[in-house]
Amino acid sequence: MPLKPKPVTCACGHTFTSSRDRSWCERCANAVYYHAKDKNKYKLNNMYITGVIVAVITFLTYVFMELIATPLLSL
Numbered sequence: 001m002p003l004k005p006k007p008v009t010c011a012c013g014h015t016f017t018s019s020r021d022r023s024w025c026e027r028c029a030n031a032v033y034y035h036a037k038d039k040n041k042y043k044l045n046n047m048y049i050t051g052v053i054v055a056v057i058t059f060l061t062y063v064f065m066e067l068i069a070t071p072l073l074s075l
């Protein structure tokens with residue numbers, strides 16, 4: 001959904017107009033958020049995704065060990 005263009009200020013002090021939830025600073029290439037509170041939301045989202053990936057890898061390792069490695073070892 002397009003947002004109303006609004007001036008945002010990057011942590012490096014560079015100010016520019018943004019109309020997206022997240023855009024990139026032209027000077028230091030850092031992410032700049034339209035809503036200041038979104039920064040935490042994105043951080044939490046990233047942590048959640050990382051957690052899910054770790055859980056999936058752990059599960060796949062367990063399945064691999066149970067279904068493939070254990071029968072092979074017991075032959």
Ligand SMILES: [Zn+2]
Binds near residue numbers: 010012030
């Ligand atoms: Zn910057």
